[in-house]
Amino acid sequence: MKRFLLVVFGLALALPQAALAASDSTQSEDKGAFISEEWDLHTWIPIHVGPLDMSINKAVAYLLLGALCSCLIGILLMRVKVGNEPTRRQALGETIYEIAQVQVAEQGLPTHAIARWFPYCASLMIFIWTVNILGFIPLPLSDEKVTIFGVEVPTLAIFAATSTLSVTLALALMTWTFTHIEGIRANGSWNYLKSWIPEVPKAMLPLIIVLEVLGQFMRLISLSVRLYANMLAGHMLILTFLGLIIVLENVFLSIFAVPFAAVFYLFEVVIVVSIQAYIFAALSAIYIGSAIEPEH
Numbered sequence: 001m002k003r004f005l006l007v008v009f010g011l012a013l014a015l016p017q018a019a020l021a022a023s024d025s026t027q028s029e030d031k032g033a034f035i036s037e038e039w040d041l042h043t044w045i046p047i048h049v050g051p052l053d054m055s056i057n058k059a060v061a062y063l064l065l066g067a068l069c070s071c072l073i074g075i076l077l078m079r080v081k082v083g084n085e086p087t088r089r090q091a092l093g094e095t096i097y098e099i100a101q102v103q104v105a106e107q108g109l110p111t112h113a114i115a116r117w118f119p120y121c122a123s124l125m126i127f128i129w130t131v132n133i134l135g136f137i138p139l140p141l142s143d144e145k146v147t148i149f150g151v152e153v154p155t156l157a158i159f160a161a162t163s164t165l166s167v168t169l170a171l172a173l174m175t176w177t178f179t180h181i182e183g184i185r186a187n188g189s190w191n192y193l194k195s196w197i198p199e200v201p202k203a204m205l206p207l208i209i210v211l212e213v214l215g216q217f218m219r220l221i222s223l224s225v226r227l228y229a230n231m232l233a234g235h236m237l238i239l240t241f242l243g244l245i246i247v248l249e250n251v252f253l254s255i256f257a258v259p260f261a262a263v264f265y266l267f268e269v270v271i272v273v274s275i276q277a278y279i280f281a282a283l284s285a286i287y288i289g290s291a292i293e294p295e296h
Helices: 001-021 033-037 060-076 088-108 110-133 165-187 189-194 201-245 253-292
Strands: 145-148 151-154
Touching: 060 088, 060 110, 060 165, 088 110, 088 253, 110 165, 110 253, 165 189, 165 201, 165 253, 201 253
Parallel strands: none
Antiparallel strands: 145 151
């Protein structure tokens, strides 16, 4: 049964792309271009608010779907009646709650700040995990279309919104903004800014101040690029292995390409998806906690 599911997964991803490649056989130089074009965000519904482009594309669609699924996870797993014998649903909900509280919030936040910032850190972890896992489920949310019985429908594809830098940067910017707002609220503007500067000889202050300010902005990179690069690399490897079948026009390559793609797929789903969600939430808790109670 497991082998059958792996073959179905490989065909679900490879066959729609193969059909598209066959339809464009006259453009042989563009074989495999779908791999890089997978991250081209085409506008579905144009929305412009002044200079801001708020248009709906597939990344936004995945984020909306991720938000909906995150809410459903919270409702279905957390809002349960507690009984003498916990059900599987209750046990799973308690496990998620414990990880978010013990391994994320309590490790990074001061005790008096957990009540305020635990909901944010827990929601962030669940949301990122949900968006990541949706990125490995073949869904008809592609920009490409295929005709089935005379009707154009989107092809099945895997795409993680978190493999787009603008998405991860927006999430990182939220944590970065909350960090400084909470630092100023807890310590006052001057005391908080003073906490950035360690006790060093006055001659070194100009250099230290520049480095500390840059360090604050580097947190944006440490949060956004880590998540973006890990999710992008995983999807690129999977699509590259499957794309070899199309680029080299050899169906026998599927004997090797599909198993290798399945191995990377399982590695990403089982390990990377959860680890990246945990790291992002844990670092957010640490950054906010360090702003509330600066080390120096």
